[in-house]
Amino acid sequence: MKIDILKIKLSELETFVQSKTFKQFEVAPISMLRVQSYKNNPHGLPDDVVLYAGLIENRLVAFRTLFAGLVQTENRTQRFGWCSGNWVHPDFRRKGFSEQLLSEAFIDWNGKLMFTNYAPNSEKLYFKTGKFSVVHQFQGFRGYLFPKTTKLISFATKNWFTKFVFSIIDSLIFAFTLVRTWFYRSGSDADISFEVLTLPDAACYDSLSSNPVRYSFNRGETELRWIFKFPWITENNPIEAERYPFSLYANDFKYYSVKVFDKNELAGFFIFSVRGGHLKTLFFNLPGRFDQAVAGFLKQFSINQKIEVVTVYNSGVARQLFSQKFPFLRAKKYGQKIYSSFEIKNQQNHHFQDGDGDVIFT
CATH class of the missing domain: 3.40.630 (Aminopeptidase)
Incomplete structure (x- = not known):
């Protein structure tokens, strides 16, 4: 089953959450606090797609949110999207909707995605795509x-x-x-x-x-x-x-x-x-x-x-x-682990923090 996917860029986010469409959703795909956080992210760019909403007959059945981050790989800095916030309506689970949204995000973020702070079911979804590998395991x-x-x-x-x-x-x-x-x-x-x-x-x-x-x-x-x-x-x-x-x-x-x-x-x-x-x-x-x-x-x-x-x-x-x-x-x-959809070189020379990703926020 396919869903209609609504994509919201960072430059559109504040206007979108004030729209009639957003207010009619039974479930809010993003909080006002996160809107302000995303908007003021020092690494965010106006054209970043930060919200993916999956719709069936204008009903919100799934969503995914992301925010921009930077990672050191070799001697350069790489921009990427942190996956943070993945939800599917209980009546529409196991239909591949979450994976459809993830596939769109993978394209829009040029194959540069990372995630941590995950629930077991979310980890299984990412594994299923075959796109992610572990870059760090916290002991x-x-x-x-x-x-x-x-x-x-x-x-x-x-x-x-x-x-x-x-x-x-x-x-x-x-x-x-x-x-x-x-x-x-x-x-x-x-x-x-x-x-x-x-x-x-x-x-x-x-x-x-x-x-x-x-x-x-x-x-x-x-x-x-x-x-x-x-x-x-x-x-x-x-x-x-x-x-x-x-x-x-x-x-x-x-x-x-x-x-x-x-x-x-x-x-x-x-x-x-x-x-x-x-x-x-x-x-x-x-x-x-x-x-x-x-x-x-x-x-x-x-x-x-x-x-x-x-x-x-x-x-x-x-x-x-x-x-x-x-x-x-x-x-x-x-x-937990930190997963990436792209290669991080020389990560052994860098230090990972307990609050990396969205952990520090929650």
Whole structure:
């Protein structure tokens, strides 16, 4: 079955979301926050096709969104499209609609697409096309500190009885973990100290510009300022959240930027987010010799803030967390992959960040 495909360029996006066509869709194919983010993307161009809408008799049955990124390959910079946001109406799944939209995007972006932060079914779709291969595999860590079964087990909230039972279980887990944390000692280095900010300050950006490390996706001061100025998640529940099928609203979503000092000298910084009790590291501009200190900081922060789950993709910090798993109740290896439809040469000479792709936004 074929669908009619509506393509919206970056230069047309803001007008499109105000149109009668957009407002008549049962499901919104893009949020207003993402519109502003895409519009202000420092790597976006007016003719970039950033939204593909699949229609049957003017009914939206599928959509796909993309935003422009840069990647280092050999000694040059390559523009490409990050795949972010792929949806098909439940009544029209397994009909090839998502693949049709992807094929159009592949043509419009000259065969230069990448994706990460995927659901299992989306990964299978990309595999099926035969166009994508892995360019990086994160060897990360996921630890459970104050976990809630009502979030981790699907049937825990099935009815009032299961909610009651699992809420008691959660209370017992919380009490048990709390007692365990009383015995945790970070063993921190007296020469190393931390300063917690909401967003990176001028000193952070200065350290970033003076760092000779090459990041694969060219995320420097310009990109970070764009990301933080135009977020995808809001703590104010918008009306459109009912229509948009992806991340848009969270009652607690915060970024943290942590400056690391060695004998009172700024050594670098790292960034993480906390959303709904889940801590995720996103960006590191810090020498590897501080991995142990960062791991200790994350543990202590998680204890103080009663964090439920901690996810770290940075391999050095992850190794430190695995070497000393206490006080986590459970720890496991965790890490997604970054896929590309085109060859990335000399990627071994570049560094990948935990928040690459759209991870840092969500």
